[in-house]
Amino acid sequence: MKSTKALVLAPVVLLAACGGGDEQTLHTKTTPGSVIYSYPMDGQVNVSPKTDLIIRLSHPVTETEQDLADKIHWSADGTEVAFTLTLVDGGRSLKLTPENPLATGTEYDVTFDNPLQAEGGRSIGTPNAVGPDGIQFQTRPALSGIAGLADTDDEFGVAWQVPANGSEFEAMNFSTFRLAMTQPVHPRWRDLGGSITLLDDAGQPVPATVLVKGHRISVDPCVTPDPLDCGGKQDILDAGQTYTLRLDNLASLTHPDGPRFSGTFEFTPRDTGPTVVLQQSAVDSGLASGVDADHAIRSILNGQIINGVTLNSVLQGQAGPSQQTGDLFAELAYAPAFEADEALPLRIPKGSVLHSTSLDVLVGGVVPVLEATRPGDPVGDPQVTGDIKVTMLSDASGYMSPNPYTDDLNAPRHVTLFMDVSMNTEEAQPNAALSQDLMGVELRGIALVQDGVLTIDAIGMVEPELLGQEYTDATIAFHLEAATDVDSALDAEFLRELDSTPPHLVSWMPGPADAIPATRQSMQRPGDPVILFFDEPLDPATLDAGITLTENGTPVTDLRLKQDGTAVVLNPASGLRHGVEYQVQVNGITDLAGNVAAVPPPDVPSR
Incomplete structure (x- = not known):
């Protein structure tokens, strides 16, 4: 068994190791240099x-x-983007910070007017991965319900998908x-009559979690009988069978x-086995161990604290950095089954869960928010978030691809x-104020092996909503490390801890009769919703049957x-009514x- 798994692992290590040039000692021979990564990607x-x-x-x-700034041309529709350029990692990375936020729903273009001069007399010309020379990327539409800002097309349809047949990222x-x-x-x-289903080649529904936001x-898809095994090695579709997403x-x-959207997409999944699992650890920069921010480990890509999260907002100011740590167990496909120019x-x-250290809750980044207390009690302590938890609602899908910027x-x-x-x-x-789903978070990074450790440096951005008033933003410089020796890979498959803890109710609105402040229930107006806040995400498929609202003892239909x-x-649908006693019954809802x-x-009295 052990020797068989070693054979599976070896090609994965060799595949990653071929990307070791980011740290290797180069010959003195003068050769052209190149861009090897960008965020955003071309x-x-x-x-x-x-x-x-x-x-x-x-x-x-x-x-x-x-x-360097004078040589780099960043524009959109002929309008120049003013920016400040900072050297990172001894000049290996350039960080260009716009003076103002970019426009939404706009395509940007980055080129070099003249080659950049690099070590050893090398010249680095305008990069290109796909399409025209340069780096082209498109900003998201506005986070708004206004059609002119939120729509990317007048016709309601699919803008892009992943995986996609015939693309780099196939099913x-x-x-x-x-x-x-x-x-x-x-x-x-x-409720408006829509449906989203995945069907097998016999036209039968495939069990799947459907998320829409x-x-x-x-x-x-999750085809294992026990939801605890979703995302495990046994949770796979039949390779070669044609599935239809409807x-x-x-x-x-x-x-x-307007017109409703209907469409079907057929996929014939490719076999990935025999797969190997690597334990990827989000490394502490030092913050979690008490190191101050000035001495924390920083990303080679953008100079930020690795795995650090700082939320930027008007209401809170700059909240952070919070240190994110945890283990992610990545399952990699069998490398020899894929060509050298294919994405693995x-x-x-x-x-899977990542944890972040607690943050102080401040107004404008300066004034502490105090814990509420009863009249006559001492003033409350400054409020903190407690442990911040990020849980994956679906299997994260990824690809390790040949470098698109260079043939090296x-x-x-x-x-x-x-x-x-x-x-x-936690609090x-x-x-x-912060609990929410973040859909379609996209990380882009580089991977290489150093001293037998697969190291991934990547950048991603999240934009959580705060109190329904504004969208904050945070750029995260991920740094993940995974040992690639045979024993570590063999152990990784069995080290992942499966969740056996039931979800708990943290708080609810309007809250119990003895809530602080005491007027919370009296402030509940007809039409205001009841909100239950749990300590982990729930399985949405269990909610309809697992939650009942009664009105004077009669279930609300x-x-x-x-x-x-x-x-x-x-x-x-008609809202909570005035002067009626309501009760919420929870029976059978589950976590993921x-x-x-x-x-x-x-008990929910309506006033």
Whole structure:
């Protein structure tokens, strides 16, 4: 058994090792240099307008920041982007920070007016991975329900999808199917007669988690009987069988009375086995161990603290950095079955969790928010978030690809990873403000092996909503390390801890009669929803049967449920009525692993 698994592992290590040029000692022979990575990537879409531009080079540049800035041309529709350029990692990376946020729904172009001068007399010309010379990327549409800002096309349809037939990222037997629509999907798409199903070649539905938010749709098959095994090695589709993803009668949020979208997409998944699992650890920069920010380990890509999260907002100011740590167990496909110029697929299982250290809750980044206390009690302590948890709602799908910017075999491979995650905090009040789903988080990075350790450096951006008032933003410089020796890989498959803890209710609105402040229930107005806040995301398939709202002891038949993050929002279609006693009964809802929640029934008087 051990020797068989060693044979499976060896090609994976060799594949990653061929991208070791980012750290190797180069010969003194003068050869052309090249761009080896950028964020955003050439051809990337749905980029946050608050992004920086990162360019990673094969060799350190020898010019000043101002000389480099004068040579780099960044524009959109003929309009120049003013930016500040900073050298990172001894001149191996360039960080270009726009003076103002980029425009939404706009294509940008980056070229070099003249080659950049690098170590050893090398010249680095304009990069290109796909399409015209230069780096072209497109920013996301506005996070708004206004059609002119949120729509990327007048016709409601699919803007792009992954995997996609005939593309670099093709369907595998462990793929999660993701689509981006040209218009945001109506949040009540099911109530309005829409359906999303994955069918096998006999036309039978395949069990799958369906997630829809904004422009994004994710369909994550799970064919194992026990939800605890979703994302494991046995959770695979039949390679060679044709599956159909069917979208029927979907309504647009910006044009609810317009034409509905219906479409089918056929996929024939490719076999990935025998696969190997690597334990990828999000490394502590030092912050979690008490090191101050000035001495923390920083990313070779953009100079930020590795695995550090800082939320930028108007309400909170700059909140952070918070240190993110944890282990992700990545399952890699069998490398010898893929050609050298093909992308090697990988997945990280649904339910995987990363933890971040606590943040102070401040107004404007300065004034502390205090814990509420009863009249006559001492002033409360400054409020903190407690542990911040990020949970994967579906299998994260990714690919390790040959470097698209250069033919140099020593250049690091590129890593692309797509994730749907839920975020929540340990403490109740910040949890109510921040808990939400973040769909379609996209990481772009590089991978190489150093001293037997597969190292991935990647950049991703998230834009959580805060209190329903604004969208914050955070750029995360991920740094993951995985031992590639045989014993570590053999152990990794069995080291992943499966979730056996049931979900717990953290808080609810309007809250119990003795809540602080005491007026919370009296402030509940007719029409206001009831909101349950849990400590982990729930399985959406269990909500309809698992939550009942009674009105004077009689079940409400027109109850509408909405889940976002770890919050579940309840409201009858006609709203809660004045002067009526309501009670919420929870029986049978589960977390993503199938653990059943035990929740005492909250009483909800309506005033």
